[in-house]
Amino acid sequence: MTTEKDIVLKHPKDPAALLDVIRDVQSRFGQVSDEAVGRIAAHLKLSEAEVRGAVTFYHFFSLSPRGASTVYLNDSITSRMAGRTAVAQAFEQEAGCRFGEVSADGTVGLFPTSCIGMNDQEPSAIVDGVVFTALTPDKARAIVRGLRAGTPARDQVASFGDGANQSDLVRAMVVNNIRRRGPVLFGAHESGAGLRKAVSMTPEKVIDEIKRASLLGRGGAGFPTGLKWEFCRREAADRRFVVCNADEGEPGTFKDRVILTELPALLFEGMAIAGYAIGAKTGVLYLRSEYAYLRAHLESVLAGMRRQGLLGKKAAGAAGFDFDIVVKSGAGAYICGEESALLESAEGKRGEPRDRPPFPVQTGYLNQPTTVNNVETLATAARIMAEGAAWFKALGTTQSAGTKLLSVSGDCSRPGVYEIEYGLPIADLLDMAGGAGAKAVQVGGPSGSCVAPAGFGRKIDFSDLATGGSVIVFGPDRDIFEVVSNFMEFFVDESCGWCVPCRAGNVLLKKKFEKVARGLGTASDLRDLEDWGRLVKSTSRCGLGQTSPNPILTTLKSFPELYAAKIRTGEEFVPEFNLEEAVQDGCAAAHREPECKESLDE
Numbered sequence: 001m002t003t004e005k006d007i008v009l010k011h012p013k014d015p016a017a018l019l020d021v022i023r024d025v026q027s028r029f030g031q032v033s034d035e036a037v038g039r040i041a042a043h044l045k046l047s048e049a050e051v052r053g054a055v056t057f058y059h060f061f062s063l064s065p066r067g068a069s070t071v072y073l074n075d076s077i078t079s080r081m082a083g084r085t086a087v088a089q090a091f092e093q094e095a096g097c098r099f100g101e102v103s104a105d106g107t108v109g110l111f112p113t114s115c116i117g118m119n120d121q122e123p124s125a126i127v128d129g130v131v132f133t134a135l136t137p138d139k140a141r142a143i144v145r146g147l148r149a150g151t152p153a154r155d156q157v158a159s160f161g162d163g164a165n166q167s168d169l170v171r172a173m174v175v176n177n178i179r180r181r182g183p184v185l186f187g188a189h190e191s192g193a194g195l196r197k198a199v200s201m202t203p204e205k206v207i208d209e210i211k212r213a214s215l216l217g218r219g220g221a222g223f224p225t226g227l228k229w230e231f232c233r234r235e236a237a238d239r240r241f242v243v244c245n246a247d248e249g250e251p252g253t254f255k256d257r258v259i260l261t262e263l264p265a266l267l268f269e270g271m272a273i274a275g276y277a278i279g280a281k282t283g284v285l286y287l288r289s290e291y292a293y294l295r296a297h298l299e300s301v302l303a304g305m306r307r308q309g310l311l312g313k314k315a316a317g318a319a320g321f322d323f324d325i326v327v328k329s330g331a332g333a334y335i336c337g338e339e340s341a342l343l344e345s346a347e348g349k350r351g352e353p354r355d356r357p358p359f360p361v362q363t364g365y366l367n368q369p370t371t372v373n374n375v376e377t378l379a380t381a382a383r384i385m386a387e388g389a390a391w392f393k394a395l396g397t398t399q400s401a402g403t404k405l406l407s408v409s410g411d412c413s414r415p416g417v418y419e420i421e422y423g424l425p426i427a428d429l430l431d432m433a434g435g436a437g438a439k440a441v442q443v444g445g446p447s448g449s450c451v452a453p454a455g456f457g458r459k460i461d462f463s464d465l466a467t468g469g470s471v472i473v474f475g476p477d478r479d480i481f482e483v484v485s486n487f488m489e490f491f492v493d494e495s496c497g498w499c500v501p502c503r504a505g506n507v508l509l510k511k512k513f514e515k516v517a518r519g520l521g522t523a524s525d526l527r528d529l530e531d532w533g534r535l536v537k538s539t540s541r542c543g544l545g546q547t548s549p550n551p552i553l554t555t556l557k558s559f560p561e562l563y564a565a566k567i568r569t570g571e572e573f574v575p576e577f578n579l580e581e582a583v584q585d586g587c588a589a590a591h592r593e594p595e596c597k598e599s600l601d602e
Contacts, residue, residue, distance in 0.1 A: 004036045008043050015044050018348035031065045057350040059332030067102040067109025069147045073125040075112040076251040077486040078409045082122035090137035094144035115251035116290040119409035120177045120416050128153040164261050169297040176258050177416030182403040184383050192310050194385035198273045199318035206277040213389035214401040219374035220468030232278045232361040235369035242274045242283040243372045249334040250445035252470030255405040256375040258417050264301045270378030275323040283325040286346050289332045334494035338542050339372040352496050353542035396422035400461035408433045411475030422461040435473040445470035446487035447547035452558040481517045487551035502545030505536035521567045
């Protein structure tokens with residue numbers, strides 16, 4: 001019988017292995033017990049506080065039992081729109097416990113989770129590491145009955161999705177939903193062509209080609225990729241690293257999932273090109289925990305590229321260029337999409353953002369110069385090297401060259417992935433996706449912008465609406481306040497808690513917003529929302545807090561009439577606390593409603 005000690009001892013005595021050790025213990029025993037904390041700390045020469053700190057930081061780790069089988073049901077707004085409430089009730093009824101609890105017999109634990117990258121096929125859940133999509137109440141009940149009958153989650157997947165999802169190494173019911181194949185990422189490509197061309201040039205010329213292509217980071221920030229590589233190469237160091245950010249945790253985003261499933265060789269080729277350009281020998285793919293089902297597939301592709309000579313010693317036949325890639329897994333933390341927090345996590349620590357400067361290109365992974373690039377950015381770089389900068393710049397707009405991969409979900413008939421040229425108006429995208437009559441479109445996920453119909457002529461590019469890829473369509477009957485509430489809950493839950501503006505400011509914003517949404521707000525409350533929102537944005541330490549007020553601020557701008565209809569005019573102050581409502585239950589229980597009302601009236 002495998003013990004906690006056996007699991008701990010099979011790992012190297014390297015503090016960077018902390019998350020891997022915790023993950024194995026959690027997977028085998030459903031928790032990280034006090035005894036396991038002690039064993040892990042002793043093995044890695046860490047304090048127990050450091051081990052507990054890591055366990056409590058990540059969503060998929062727990063010091064207490066999570067059940068013999070664990071269900072994580074997505075609670076994003078698209079899941080709620082697709083019927084999550086009924087699915088959750090079915091899980092609870094069949095399991096005999098509420099979400100956030102473990103059933104009395106210990107067989108099933110039910111827990112909510114943030115977006116798992118399946119917004120085009122909601123409601124979705126991860127059950128013992130297995131992804132279930134398009135759930136219904138009947139399917140939810142069947143899953144629990146199957147688990148109790150001893151049928152593993154993996155054996156309950158009745159059918160598989162398309163493409164590599166059907167392969168023996170993936171075997172997932174996930175569907176790619178590739179709706180529009182553009183010329184860059186989905187264009188014809190000979191594997192290794194971009195890398196072979198790159199190693200025939202000097203590293204400086206490779207960087208120059210990427211700069212001439214005007215490739216901007218596809219994660220949303222839009223920093224010039226060539227400049228990032230150039231800054232990293234210029235740093236004096238014995239080692240440099242390429243890190244791929246595959247932690248797409250922004251609700252509504254799933255396009256990297258499709259690249260990882262169908263185009264991983266293109267991504268790895270881009271990482272190798274970046275490695276050659278900056279002078280690195282190692283690349284790290286940081287894979288979000290929700291995509292762990294793809295890890296064996298990715299490792300197999302890497303092994304195949306090594307056999308082809310595209311990775312390893314003399315990669316692509318270039319003498320002196322030894323480059324390989326390792327995969328590291330996250331454990332459920334939205335903040336790890338921020339590049340410095342990702343580096344901390346990749347090193348086996350809590351994923352807390354670092355102070356900047358220094359920047360990752362100066363002091364990154366293992367304190368060495370590091371370029372951190374998005375999945376789509378690196379895959380695009382491989383195509384640029386194969387086809388040339390001029391070819392790429394002929395696509396898109398003058399300020400935003402090339403194409404963008406969009407994840408479209410919500411109230412539309414054709415949700416999925418669209419590769420479009422930059423400069424496409426929202427209205428045209430809605431036509432493609434079947435989103436006629438939309439009340440609003442959320443571009444860039446919760447941290448982006450909520451656009452009203454008057455703004456559907458706006459264009460998706462870096463000079464107008466920049467986005468990491470998330471596009472959520474809200475139909476005419478959707479409650480915008482429900483959407484904002486869900487987004488603010490997400491930010492409150494996902495704040496790492498390091499800085500006060502984000503940790504406390506988002507809670508205050510959420511409470512003030514809820515007061516307005518209940519019809520208890522005044523004009524001064526609307527002013528507070530704007531002032532506090534700007535304060536949180538300007539004083540937060542990292543990108544999470546710098547964008548978290550956007551759900552409130554952008555809807556205030558796009559839908560002022562909705563907020564105006566909620567406030568009480570002519571009143572300077574309305575208390576958030578309602579005494580009459582607070583005592584109603586007590587009065588009813590005591591059968592004293594008339595006396596209570598009389599007392600309150602006095």
